[in-house]
Amino acid sequence: MTLWPKANLPQFRRRMFVWLLLLGFVFRIGYGVARYRSTLHTTGAPFINLWNHDAYYHVLIAKALLSGKGYVVDDTSGSLVRYAGQPALFKAPLYEFFLAGIFAVSGFSFKLFFPLQALLGGLTAAFTGLISLEVFQRPRAAWLAGIAAAAQPILVNSASQPYNENLFFFLFVISLWSFLLWFRSEAFKYAALSGVAIGLTMLTRENGSLLLVSMGVVVLVAKPINLKTWGGYALIAALALAIVASWTIRNYARFHTFVPVAAIVGVDFTEGNNQCIASESLVVPFWGEGPCPSLDEQRRTQMAARTFDPRVPDCVRLDLVSRQVGSQFVKNDPTAYVRLSVRRLWTSLLPYNPRGNQRRMERIVLSLYWLAVFPAGIVGMFLGRRLLEPGRLLLALVMVLNLLSIAAVLYWSDLRFMVTIYLPLACFAGWAYDEFLLRRTATSTQVVST
Numbered sequence: 001m002t003l004w005p006k007a008n009l010p011q012f013r014r015r016m017f018v019w020l021l022l023l024g025f026v027f028r029i030g031y032g033v034a035r036y037r038s039t040l041h042t043t044g045a046p047f048i049n050l051w052n053h054d055a056y057y058h059v060l061i062a063k064a065l066l067s068g069k070g071y072v073v074d075d076t077s078g079s080l081v082r083y084a085g086q087p088a089l090f091k092a093p094l095y096e097f098f099l100a101g102i103f104a105v106s107g108f109s110f111k112l113f114f115p116l117q118a119l120l121g122g123l124t125a126a127f128t129g130l131i132s133l134e135v136f137q138r139p140r141a142a143w144l145a146g147i148a149a150a151a152q153p154i155l156v157n158s159a160s161q162p163y164n165e166n167l168f169f170f171l172f173v174i175s176l177w178s179f180l181l182w183f184r185s186e187a188f189k190y191a192a193l194s195g196v197a198i199g200l201t202m203l204t205r206e207n208g209s210l211l212l213v214s215m216g217v218v219v220l221v222a223k224p225i226n227l228k229t230w231g232g233y234a235l236i237a238a239l240a241l242a243i244v245a246s247w248t249i250r251n252y253a254r255f256h257t258f259v260p261v262a263a264i265v266g267v268d269f270t271e272g273n274n275q276c277i278a279s280e281s282l283v284v285p286f287w288g289e290g291p292c293p294s295l296d297e298q299r300r301t302q303m304a305a306r307t308f309d310p311r312v313p314d315c316v317r318l319d320l321v322s323r324q325v326g327s328q329f330v331k332n333d334p335t336a337y338v339r340l341s342v343r344r345l346w347t348s349l350l351p352y353n354p355r356g357n358q359r360r361m362e363r364i365v366l367s368l369y370w371l372a373v374f375p376a377g378i379v380g381m382f383l384g385r386r387l388l389e390p391g392r393l394l395l396a397l398v399m400v401l402n403l404l405s406i407a408a409v410l411y412w413s414d415l416r417f418m419v420t421i422y423l424p425l426a427c428f429a430g431w432a433y434d435e436f437l438l439r440r441t442a443t444s445t446q447v448v449s450t
Helices: 006-036 044-048 053-066 094-106 110-136 139-150 153-158 165-185 188-204 206-222 227-255 265-272 293-305 314-332 334-348 360-382 390-408 416-449
Strands: none
Touching (some): 006 139, 006 153, 053 094, 094 110, 094 165, 094 188, 110 153, 110 390, 110 416, 139 416, 153 165, 153 416, 165 227, 165 390, 165 416, 188 227, 206 227, 206 390, 206 416, 265 293, 293 314, 314 334, 334 390, 360 416, 390 416
């Protein structure tokens, strides 16, 4: 299907980009207004205290930055907050600085951060459409992929809250899109853009590093080996690592401990791999968000037995101890770890976790989205046996590596890590639907001509 002649492809690209941006923006604004209509006027302290869980920590860290306290968890009186007044190295830094910049302009309110996050969500949808167009060269497939990204329930839900999803996935798709342009043109400006975007992605969430790995495999497998090729990829990797290194060096200089981005992987690993969860059956959906007294006791024992440099923050100490406890768990019972990984893998393939806290309507929406995207995306990956085409290979690798990282470490029932799989899958689904429509049209034409 071609909506415009090939000569007008730039015009089509611009129109598609604008419409997808608007669609993603409207979905997020509409949902946010409907959900928070009674509190959209909230400002100042009531706005800060409106949130809970990770969103509350994001705002507290941004508040500390604005008040000159530095990168710490703001010590709010009367609040039971972990690490109050201490360095916030358990959070990747970019989103906190992003929020601090927004709140410096608008104050603590919905005024700027909500529409800006909705705009980032719209841009994510628009660039997903461009990625699909670059990989599959089919306008209708690009439209469908962009619409799927615009309607992604987790991104729509998170845009009106201080969560980092819409910023992360905007940088995520920019990284992929610019890499694909570099791969085709070998223009170093696109390599530079991709490297910078990957570095910023990693400073927003650590698993952005999987982008570099996926791109390296594509270059190795699908690109002729020459100096220009490796020079371009080396530029991508060097810029990404240089951006992350600035934060890593800062942490080491201040605390004399190595924290590349955030001290959280060890904690996540033990929350996903412990005897409390391992005692459940292989056919029980994985859920690692409940208390585990035996894990807490192991952490306390290890903490008491270790000596730390007094400059090392408490969150880093907990992460280091958690890594030790998690490593011991795997070493002592590797079979249990494999079983947990299998449980995480098959649970992540469901539309939602049956043990999660989603309400009925949320589960219906997640199920409908899954039915529209997941089966078609899997078919699109393998249909036509062209998986080794560079663009397809890149999208497939991003999906597989992120899925394996979830299986290896931790699955959250809020599905936030699954979006790294759903966006590439949306591109494959768009192509699959387009291929089905083309074949159906061709069959109908043959029947009529006969």
